[in-house]
Amino acid sequence: MLQKKFGEDVSRAPIAQRGQKVEKSEGEGIGANIKVTIDGKELRVPVGTTILDAAKQLGIRIPTLCYHEDLCVAGVCRVCVVEVEGQRTLQASCAYHVTQPVAVQTHTRKVRHARRHVIDLLLSRHYGNCYACGRNNNCELQALAKEYGVDFFRFGHLEQPLHVEDHSSHSVFRDMNKCVLCRRCVRTCIDFQEVGVYEAAHRSEETKIETFVDKPLADVVCINCGQCINRCPTAALRANDQTDDVWAAIDDPTKHVVMQTAPSPRAGIGECFGLEPGHPLTFQLNTALRLAGFDKIFDTNFAADLTIIEEGTELLQRLYAALVLKDASTALPMFTSCSPGWVKYIEHFYQEYLPHLSSCKSPQQMFGSLIKTYYAQKNNIDPASIVNVALMPCSAKKFECNRPEMCASGFKDVNYGLTTRECAKMLSEAGIDLPKMTKSDFDDPFGTATGSGVIFGATGGVMEAALRTVVELVTGVKVENFFDHADIIPVRGFEGIKYAEIPVKEVGLVPDLVKHLFQDWNWLKGAAIKVGVCHGTSYAKKVLEDIKAGGRFSECHFIEFMACPGGCLGGGGQPIPTSPAIRAARAKAIYSEDRAYSVRKSHENPAILQVYNEFLTDGPCGHKSHELLHTHYIPRGKFIP
Amino acid sequence: MMLIPENEVLKQELKGVAERYDNKRSALMPMLQMVQSRHSRISEFAMQVIADMLDIHPVEVHGVVSFYSFLNSEPKGRFIIRLCRTISCSMQNKDRVARQLENDLGIEFGQTTGDGKFTLEWTNCLGHCDEGPALLVNDKIHVKLTPEKVHDILEECRSTFGLHAAQKKEGGNH
Numbered sequence: 001m002l003q004k005k006f007g008e009d010v011s012r013a014p015i016a017q018r019g020q021k022v023e024k025s026e027g028e029g030i031g032a033n034i035k036v037t038i039d040g041k042e043l044r045v046p047v048g049t050t051i052l053d054a055a056k057q058l059g060i061r062i063p064t065l066c067y068h069e070d071l072c073v074a075g076v077c078r079v080c081v082v083e084v085e086g087q088r089t090l091q092a093s094c095a096y097h098v099t100q101p102v103a104v105q106t107h108t109r110k111v112r113h114a115r116r117h118v119i120d121l122l123l124s125r126h127y128g129n130c131y132a133c134g135r136n137n138n139c140e141l142q143a144l145a146k147e148y149g150v151d152f153f154r155f156g157h158l159e160q161p162l163h164v165e166d167h168s169s170h171s172v173f174r175d176m177n178k179c180v181l182c183r184r185c186v187r188t189c190i191d192f193q194e195v196g197v198y199e200a201a202h203r204s205e206e207t208k209i210e211t212f213v214d215k216p217l218a219d220v221v222c223i224n225c226g227q228c229i230n231r232c233p234t235a236a237l238r239a240n241d242q243t244d245d246v247w248a249a250i251d252d253p254t255k256h257v258v259m260q261t262a263p264s265p266r267a268g269i270g271e272c273f274g275l276e277p278g279h280p281l282t283f284q285l286n287t288a289l290r291l292a293g294f295d296k297i298f299d300t301n302f303a304a305d306l307t308i309i310e311e312g313t314e315l316l317q318r319l320y321a322a323l324v325l326k327d328a329s330t331a332l333p334m335f336t337s338c339s340p341g342w343v344k345y346i347e348h349f350y351q352e353y354l355p356h357l358s359s360c361k362s363p364q365q366m367f368g369s370l371i372k373t374y375y376a377q378k379n380n381i382d383p384a385s386i387v388n389v390a391l392m393p394c395s396a397k398k399f400e401c402n403r404p405e406m407c408a409s410g411f412k413d414v415n416y417g418l419t420t421r422e423c424a425k426m427l428s429e430a431g432i433d434l435p436k437m438t439k440s441d442f443d444d445p446f447g448t449a450t451g452s453g454v455i456f457g458a459t460g461g462v463m464e465a466a467l468r469t470v471v472e473l474v475t476g477v478k479v480e481n482f483f484d485h486a487d488i489i490p491v492r493g494f495e496g497i498k499y500a501e502i503p504v505k506e507v508g509l510v511p512d513l514v515k516h517l518f519q520d521w522n523w524l525k526g527a528a529i530k531v532g533v534c535h536g537t538s539y540a541k542k543v544l545e546d547i548k549a550g551g552r553f554s555e556c557h558f559i560e561f562m563a564c565p566g567g568c569l570g571g572g573g574q575p576i577p578t579s580p581a582i583r584a585a586r587a588k589a590i591y592s593e594d595r596a597y598s599v600r601k602s603h604e605n606p607a608i609l610q611v612y613n614e615f616l617t618d619g620p621c622g623h624k625s626h627e628l629l630h631t632h633y634i635p636r637g638k639f640i641p
Numbered sequence: 642m643m644l645i646p647e648n649e650v651l652k653q654e655l656k657g658v659a660e661r662y663d664n665k666r667s668a669l670m671p672m673l674q675m676v677q678s679r680h681s682r683i684s685e686f687a688m689q690v691i692a693d694m695l696d697i698h699p700v701e702v703h704g705v706v707s708f709y710s711f712l713n714s715e716p717k718g719r720f721i722i723r724l725c726r727t728i729s730c731s732m733q734n735k736d737r738v739a740r741q742l743e744n745d746l747g748i749e750f751g752q753t754t755g756d757g758k759f760t761l762e763w764t765n766c767l768g769h770c771d772e773g774p775a776l777l778v779n780d781k782i783h784v785k786l787t788p789e790k791v792h793d794i795l796e797e798c799r800s801t802f803g804l805h806a807a808q809k810k811e812g813g814n815h
């Protein structure tokens with residue numbers, strides 16, 4: 001279940017449309033459970049439960065289309081209609097909240113005919129052929145048509161497209177010819193993420209899902225998070241497909257194609273090959289990608305570890321400036337900057353808070369610039385011939401690698417950001433059955449990674465990784481002494497907003513790594529590091545409003561923000577479908593991977609220390625690292641001129 | 642005299658309406674109607690200002706503006722002529738009136754004349770089924786239309802549009 005705990009007015013949807021999360025109640029009498037009879041089976045459910053939820057509990061399937069577990073109720077598609085005794089008309093079971101005993105029939109003649117009719121009508125305005133479609137075999141409309149045995153177009157079929165495809169965005173590709181007006185993207189964007197790109201415009205048969213005055217997606221305030229893609233039942237919304245470009249690079253013998261894989265796609269890609277969610281295929285993927293033709297496979301976790309060192313140092317620098325130098329201009333709390341969706345969100349909606357954003361690039365971009373500088377030098381490869389591909393759970397990464405400032409190496413640091421789905425498609429094109437692959441390790445020189453890098457994929461992961469490192473750097477004591485197995489539980493979990501305090505009771509010696517920046521830690525003694533974690537931009541908005549109002553998050557030192565619900569594992573490039581249960585399974589996979597690593601703290605990663613010894617010789621947050629690993633942001637604002 | 646940019650004037654006007662409704666979402670329709678009546682269109686700028694004041698998304702404002710026929714974001718003619726197309730008016734020869742309108746104005750339904758004076762549109766029932774065909778010129782209803790009457794209506798519009806007409810109207814308001 002998606003938990004919305006912080007704050008009261010959690011949803012912008014009208015009360016009647018909000019997902020009613022009903023507590024289990026016991027006993028009889030008013031306000032207690034109500035008898036629901038579905039297809040003759042009886043069940044007692046709390047007041048407010050929908051017929052659909054009750055049917056699920058009984059194991060009775062009611063088909064749905066516009067309904068989505070993450071979103072508020074719309075009740076627009078009418079596919080889930082059922083017959084309720086005493087009601088003249090059919091009722092949408094997803095929107096019918098039980099308030100008195102009801103008897104329901106889910107597959108009477110009337111219901112079956114109505115559903116088939118609805119599906120026929122949806123198909124009559126749905127342009128395209130299934131075999132020439134990006135969502136073939138993973139399309140909810142197609143599945144419904146099969147379920148109801150549609151074998152001809154009763155109301156005709158569009159012969160010509162009605163709308164122009166929108167290729168303007170680096171991340172999201174829109175083809176409104178495939179839209180069935182379920183409004184999932186509208187509810188995702190307005191209510192779930194609170195970004196507000198789409199809305200149903202016009203009226204009646206002219207209704208169309210539009211952006212603000214129907215502008216191209218690249219021109220409106222879109223953060224590229226891709227949550228709409230994950231929830232679109234058809235192929236109306238897809239991530240921009242770059243597999244052809246990547247294949248072209250692989251086929252070109254003059255190119256050195258380097259792939260970096262992030263932890264979340266590795267935890268999710270099995271779903272594209274028929275596995276249950278929660279089966280990480282990290283090392284099988286290495287073998288598979290080599291078979292597909294990539295020259296080197298690196299682990300983005302290396303760059304995640306690097307991010308932790310850089311970001312942790314930056315945090316300590318800011319704390320030093322604020323606490324010791326009493327520099328009032330220091331922007332605290334510091335915000336994480338790993339999530340490109342979140343970065344674009346703050347650039348648009350809260351540009352006055354941009355100084356709070358850590359100047360560190362995301363792991364993808366850090367790795368990109370290191371591969372084209374450090375790795376290229378070390379191996380005598382012309383950086384111009386390197387093609388950097390990043391396997392990411394994210395559609396916003398496609399935008400991020402195209403940002404003009406992301407050229408620190410003198411070339412485009414990361415050439416292509418691939419989503420998990422695109423990678424699965426490439427592997428299936430190459431005839432590779434991923435789950436059957438043998439395991440193999442990552443390539444040197446970045447081979448080893450740590451558990452801290454892995455948990456970047458889950459919400460709270462960046463914070464946990466940063467705390468593991470910062471606590472040890474400052475106290476000189478193993479973090480296991482404070483937290484069992486170095487599992488910092490307070491920052492884990494799927495609550496929208498989390499808050500924790502880590503007291504610094506004792507301080508140790510300054511480690512060599514940051515000796516050039518700090519002489520001692522005495523100024524931190526007795527302080528408490530206050531941290532916050534939030535995921536999903538609707539929660540980010542609440543945290544930022546809290547900071548604006550001077551609430552408790554304004555006193556935090558470090559806050560992790562992720563644009564997508566659940567963190568990267570729920571990203572817009574992950575396998576479709578998504579639901580709270582699927583995201584929880586992926587998180588479990590990620591945390592179990594973390595436990596399996598022998599080195600679980602970023603600053604203990606030998607490859608990191610090697611990079612600082614050999615290449616970034618002026619240390620974390622030094623001149624060279626600023627050149628390659630840090631960036632700046634653009635105040636974009638939300639007004640479209 | 643201080644010059645105030647047009648956009649600032651619009652912002653002030655909108656602020657007044659929003660405050661009357663406590664800056665709540667329910668202020669949306671009154672704000673839109675105010676902009677529509679004063680500026681005869683709701684610009685992209687106005688939509689974004691409204692969204693900002695009510696803490697909603699501009700696209701939601703766009704959704705509402707595009708939903709209602711009497712709100713428009715693109716400029717339309719000074720006189721918007723809406724002819725009823727529903728069944729009673731059809732039975733009373735609305736087609737002949739329509740043809741006359743098209744011929745006199747030189748445009749088809751859904752279009753605006755080159756001089757920006759007239760826009761021709763269809764509408765559904767105006768509630769004057771007993772005296773059809775009926776049409777609306779902006780807010781004014783005309784009933785029992787014949788092709789001959791179309792000419793008079795258009796002439797009346799032309800004679801009330803222009804500098805003198807505007808002054809006369811402002812004088813009338815005071």
